[in-house]
Amino acid sequence: MAWRAGPGLCLLTGLAVAVAALAPLGVAAAVGGVVGNVPGLAAHGLDSPPGRAALAWTLAGGGFMVLQWSGGSLRTAAGTALGDRIDALLQRELMDSVLAPEGIAHLEDPKIADLVSVGRDTFRGSWGRPGMLASTISGLLAGQVTLLGSCVLVAAFDPLLGLALLAGCLWAAHEDKAASRSEAAHHYGSTETARRLEYYYELGTTPAAAKEVRVFGLSDFLVERFSSTWRRTMGAVLTPMPVRPTVATAVLAAVVLGGLVWVAVEAAEGGVGAGAAAVCVQALGVGVAGSRQASWTGLQTELAMASLRRFDEAAGAVRAAADKGATPGGRSAESLPRDGIRFEDVTFAYPGTATDALRGLDLVIPAGRSLAVVGANGAGKTTLVKLLAGLYQPQAGRITVDGVDLADLDASSWRDRLAAVFQDSARFALPAWENVGFGHVAALGDRAAVRAAARDADIADAVEALPSSWDTVLSPEFADGADLSGGQWQRLALARALFAVRHGAGVLILDEPAAQLDVRAEARLHERFLELTAGLTTVVISHRFSTVRRASAIAVLDDGRLIEQGTHDELMAQHGVYAEMFRIQAARFAESDGSDGVEGDER
Incomplete structure (x- = not known):
C-alpha cells in the first residue's frame, strides 16, 4: 500500500532509514579515532601523522553528526508525508467500500458500525492512524539497525559483551512489544465503549445538542459521564508496571553498567587502547539508544497495526454485506x-x-x-x-x-x-448551488436550472441575499458561511428535488x-x-x-x-x-x- 501511495517517498524513506541508522555508528568510530590519536597529537603537534589523523577523524565525526541529524529529520519528514498519502488512500478505499452498496442496511449493522467507526475515527488523531506505520516502522528499523551495528562494534572489543548487549536489548524490546500489544488489544477490544466515549465528547463540544445541554443543565452530567466512561475504558491499561518489563530493563541496565566498568578496568590496566575503549563506550550508549528508539515506537506501531487490521476488517465486512444484499438487476x-x-x-x-x-x-x-x-x-x-x-x-x-x-x-x-425530499434531508455544509445541484450531480454545472428550481421552491431570494449569494457555504462553522432557518432548509431540499425533475426524474x-x-x-x-x-x-x-x-x-x-x-x-x-x-x-x-x-x- 505504501508503494501504491508514493513509490518515490518509499525509496526516500528507505534511504533516510539507512543514513539515520548508520550515522551514529560513524560518530562512535570517529570519536574513537580522535581519542586514540590524542596522545600523539599532544606529543608531536597538529602537523604530524597523529595530528592529521585526529583532524581527519574530527572532520569525519562532524560529517557523521550532520548525517545523523539530517537523516533523522529526513526520515521523519519522508515517513510523515508517506503516511499522509497512505491514510488518504485508505480513507478513499473505506469510502468506496461504504458507498458501494446500493442500500443502507449495512450502515445499521452494529458489527459493521463498530468496524467502520474504528476505521473512520482513527484518522482524527495522529497516534493511531495506519499511515503512522510509515514513520514508526522506519524508526523501528533505524533503531534495530543501529543496535545491531553497535553490538558488532562492542563485539570487536569483547564478543561476550557484544552478545550480552544484543540479548539484553532484544529481551527488553520483546517485553515492551508484549505490553504494547496488550494495550493496543485493549484499546480496540471495546469499540462500543469507545464510540460511547466519543458520543459524550461530541455532545459536549458540538452545536448539535448545545441548546438542550444548556437548557437542561447537562454540562456536569456529560463531563462526569465522559470521565467515568474513560476510566472504565482505560482501567485495564492504567495498572502498576508489570514485572517482566521491569526485570528486562534492569538486566539491560546491568549489562551496560557492567560493560562500562569492564572497559574502564581494561583501559586502566593497559589491556585496551584509549581509542578502542572510547569506541566501545560510545557503542554501548548508541546501542541502548537504538534499542530505546525501537521500543519507543512499539506502542505507536502496534496501535497503527491494530487500526490497519480493523480497517481491513471493516472494508471486508462492508464488501461481504454488499455481496450478500446484491441483486442481479441490470434492466x-x-x-x-x-x-x-x-x-x-x-x-x-x-x-x-x-x-x-x-x-x-x-x-x-x-x-x-x-x-x-x-x-x-x-x-x-x-x-x-x-x-x-x-x-x-x-x-x-x-x-x-x-x-x-x-x-x-x-x-x-x-x-x-427518483427525486426525494426526506423529513430529515441532509444539510450539506457546501455552497448553496451545490446543495441544489446534488439533485442530479451529473448536471451540477447547470446553474440556470439551479436558480430556476430555487425560484420554483421559493428559496432563490433567500439564497441570493446570503453574503456570497449562491457560492455561500451553508454552515456558520466556515469563514463567510451562513446558516438557513429550518423552513428555508426544507425549501432548499425541495429545490434539489425539482432540479432532479428538470433532469429526468419521473418519480x-x-x-x-x-x-x-x-x-x-x-x-x-x-x-x-x-x-x-x-x-x-x-x-x-x-x-x-x-x-x-x-x-x-x-x-x-x-x-x-x-x-x-x-x-x-x-x-x-x-x-x-x-x-x-x-x-x-x-x-x-x-x-x-x-x-x-x-x-x-x-x-
Missing part, C-alpha cells in the same frame, strides 16, 4: 413507470428488530398521479418510501415497476428516475417535506408543488390533512398494512379511520385558530 429504468408501481405482499423488518415495519403490504401507485400516505407514527410510511427508493430490500414479497421486479432494475438507472417522493412550515404555508407549498410536478408519479407523506386531501388518492397505513385507499371524498364517505383522523385534526385546528382559515379549508 434500464428509463421512462419508467408508464403503468404504475405495486407493492405485492411486502414484508420488511429493520436489522436487529423483531417487529415488522411492513407486513403483507399490497399497494398500487398509479403512474403520473399523486398518492398521499397517512397513518399514525410507526405505521410504516417512511419505511415504504425507503423500500421504494431501493435503500432496503423486502424480506418477503416484491415491488414491481410496470410489472418488472424492482430488484431486476439497474439501481443507478432507477435512482435517476417524486415527499416525506414530510414541509414539517417546519406552518399549516397555511405548507398547504400553499404543496399546492404549488403539485402544479409544478403535474404528470409525475408522486408519493406524499404528511400528517397534515390540508395537504393530503389534494392528492389524487390517499392510502391509510396501520401497523404496516394498508387498511383504506381512495380519494378524500371517498374516504370521508366511508366514515372509517381516515375520516376519524381528519375530523380530529380539523377540530384541533379550529380550536387553535378560531377563524375561518384552516378549519374552513380542512372541512
Whole structure:
C-alpha cells in the first residue's frame, strides 16, 4: 500500500532509514579515532601523522553528526508525508467500500458500525492512524539497525559483551512489544465503549445538542459521564508496571553498567587502547539508544497495526454485506413507470428488530398521479418510501415497476428516475448551488436550472441575499458561511428535488417535506408543488390533512398494512379511520385558530 501511495517517498524513506541508522555508528568510530590519536597529537603537534589523523577523524565525526541529524529529520519528514498519502488512500478505499452498496442496511449493522467507526475515527488523531506505520516502522528499523551495528562494534572489543548487549536489548524490546500489544488489544477490544466515549465528547463540544445541554443543565452530567466512561475504558491499561518489563530493563541496565566498568578496568590496566575503549563506550550508549528508539515506537506501531487490521476488517465486512444484499438487476429504468408501481405482499423488518415495519403490504401507485400516505407514527410510511427508493430490500414479497421486479432494475438507472425530499434531508455544509445541484450531480454545472428550481421552491431570494449569494457555504462553522432557518432548509431540499425533475426524474417522493412550515404555508407549498410536478408519479407523506386531501388518492397505513385507499371524498364517505383522523385534526385546528382559515379549508 505504501508503494501504491508514493513509490518515490518509499525509496526516500528507505534511504533516510539507512543514513539515520548508520550515522551514529560513524560518530562512535570517529570519536574513537580522535581519542586514540590524542596522545600523539599532544606529543608531536597538529602537523604530524597523529595530528592529521585526529583532524581527519574530527572532520569525519562532524560529517557523521550532520548525517545523523539530517537523516533523522529526513526520515521523519519522508515517513510523515508517506503516511499522509497512505491514510488518504485508505480513507478513499473505506469510502468506496461504504458507498458501494446500493442500500443502507449495512450502515445499521452494529458489527459493521463498530468496524467502520474504528476505521473512520482513527484518522482524527495522529497516534493511531495506519499511515503512522510509515514513520514508526522506519524508526523501528533505524533503531534495530543501529543496535545491531553497535553490538558488532562492542563485539570487536569483547564478543561476550557484544552478545550480552544484543540479548539484553532484544529481551527488553520483546517485553515492551508484549505490553504494547496488550494495550493496543485493549484499546480496540471495546469499540462500543469507545464510540460511547466519543458520543459524550461530541455532545459536549458540538452545536448539535448545545441548546438542550444548556437548557437542561447537562454540562456536569456529560463531563462526569465522559470521565467515568474513560476510566472504565482505560482501567485495564492504567495498572502498576508489570514485572517482566521491569526485570528486562534492569538486566539491560546491568549489562551496560557492567560493560562500562569492564572497559574502564581494561583501559586502566593497559589491556585496551584509549581509542578502542572510547569506541566501545560510545557503542554501548548508541546501542541502548537504538534499542530505546525501537521500543519507543512499539506502542505507536502496534496501535497503527491494530487500526490497519480493523480497517481491513471493516472494508471486508462492508464488501461481504454488499455481496450478500446484491441483486442481479441490470434492466434500464428509463421512462419508467408508464403503468404504475405495486407493492405485492411486502414484508420488511429493520436489522436487529423483531417487529415488522411492513407486513403483507399490497399497494398500487398509479403512474403520473399523486398518492398521499397517512397513518399514525410507526405505521410504516417512511419505511415504504425507503423500500421504494431501493435503500432496503423486502424480506418477503416484491415491488414491481410496470410489472418488472424492482430488484431486476439497474439501481443507478432507477435512482435517476427518483427525486426525494426526506423529513430529515441532509444539510450539506457546501455552497448553496451545490446543495441544489446534488439533485442530479451529473448536471451540477447547470446553474440556470439551479436558480430556476430555487425560484420554483421559493428559496432563490433567500439564497441570493446570503453574503456570497449562491457560492455561500451553508454552515456558520466556515469563514463567510451562513446558516438557513429550518423552513428555508426544507425549501432548499425541495429545490434539489425539482432540479432532479428538470433532469429526468419521473418519480417524486415527499416525506414530510414541509414539517417546519406552518399549516397555511405548507398547504400553499404543496399546492404549488403539485402544479409544478403535474404528470409525475408522486408519493406524499404528511400528517397534515390540508395537504393530503389534494392528492389524487390517499392510502391509510396501520401497523404496516394498508387498511383504506381512495380519494378524500371517498374516504370521508366511508366514515372509517381516515375520516376519524381528519375530523380530529380539523377540530384541533379550529380550536387553535378560531377563524375561518384552516378549519374552513380542512372541512
